[in-house]
């Protein structure tokens with residue numbers, strides 16, 4: 358890895374240091390924009406007892422800091438932000454000579470996993486992971502630290518079992534695990550010295566390369582309770598950082614990362630209590646903001662003007678569906694009229710570009726409702742947006758654990774492809790920019806997110822055969838695995854993930 362970075366931490370060799378490998382199971386470009394990696398890197402390396410080095414799922418699979426081998430580490434922490442990264446995670450173990458199955462991994466590292474995917478349902482990964490942390494790491498980090506240090510001397514796995522949120526598959530089968538979360542975000546340390554590439558390729562206000570901004574997380578959770586949304590169910594209660602704390606973080610962050618763009622991280626950005634003050638602070642300090650999506654019903658002309666002044670050229674809204682019946686069914690708390698009103702305000706506020714998110718393959722969705730997506734995008738365009746300035750993102754609906762839609766069937770593969778093709782044809786020929794999430798990945802994602810530990814055999818076999826869709830299908834056939842249990846309507850009681858209490 359030749360990328361030069363700011364704020365990279367290197368520690369002198371000492372026998373007393375416990376080396377911790379921190380794996381982001383994807384490319385460097387994706388990992389460098391992961392706040393989870395920045396938080397874990399800070400937490401471990403601020404302790405004298407640890408030396409935490411980063412790894413990505415890219416050959417030669419050596420650490421960024423020292424070029425160390427992954428298999429030489431006693432502790433391996435992995436964050437799983439997306440189910441499809443399970444493939445990269447296993448591939449990394451196999452390609453570095455680490456036995457994937459915990460029960461057979463006699464000399465390999467102890468593997469600790471966290472992140473939203475394992476919090477929703479850790480079961481498909483249970484044969485591979487020694488310790489899961491269900492929920493947020495900050496409040497339990499002191500306990501985790503003690504346990505790791507004790508384990509490094511004794512090799513006793515039991516030491517992790519009293520950590521709140523810990524799930525140890527080999528000794529806690531059948532036990533209820535309660536998600537752990539930080540009640541007050543202000544009191545926990547924030548990674549202001551984010552490790553980012555030196556050369557960001559900033560051209561004027563526009564980032565042309567990854568890692569070009571300083572990430573600021575303003576809140577966690579969302580109060581809206583949309584029926585399909587995992588974030589809304591998994592990260593409750595809604596918590597905000599105070600404005601004063603955010604101002605301190607931003608000033609310190611831009612000083613230490615040499616960035617002038619602030620990437621705001623929040624699932625409820627437009628609900629933030631001090632939204633205007635925060636944007637004004639960014640503008641007053643001659644910084645630029647990269648803003649997450651806005652709720653259509655929170656958009657005002659004044660807000661758009663401020664967002665524009667902060668350097669943004671477009672805004673993102675996620676109607677998700679294009680009929681009032683479906684919006685109601687999803688519990689979006691929005692109507693088509695709200696969406697169109699918000700678009701008018703975006704135009705009046707002076708922004709000419711818009712990004713839209715829609716889902717398809719929703720339960721009860723009709724073909725007429727699919728076609729309404731094009732009608733809605735046309736109506737948005739008629740509010741004064743050139744077609745080339747409208748980007749439409751399409752995602753197949755995937756039912757998620759813990760959500761009100763957790764038992765819903767996944768629309769079958771062929772039907773999803775049919776609906777996707779219809780949408781792409783209608784939208785592309787009109788001249789909109791359209792991006793579509795891969796249907797095959799969505800199907801696998803549903804099995805990985807709603808599966809139990811039986812899924813692990815298919816996953817391992819598919820990874821060993823190349824990790825492609827065909828390899829997955831072949832493994833399903835060879836192992837006589839009944840995918841339909843997890844793709845169809847899940848009537849079983851209890852559900853595989855019911856032991857996780859959010």
Ligand code: SF4
Pocket residue numbers: 579580581582583586587588589590624625652
């Ligand atoms: S979809 Fe958006 S508004 Fe709805 S619960 Fe999820 S994060 Fe909140």
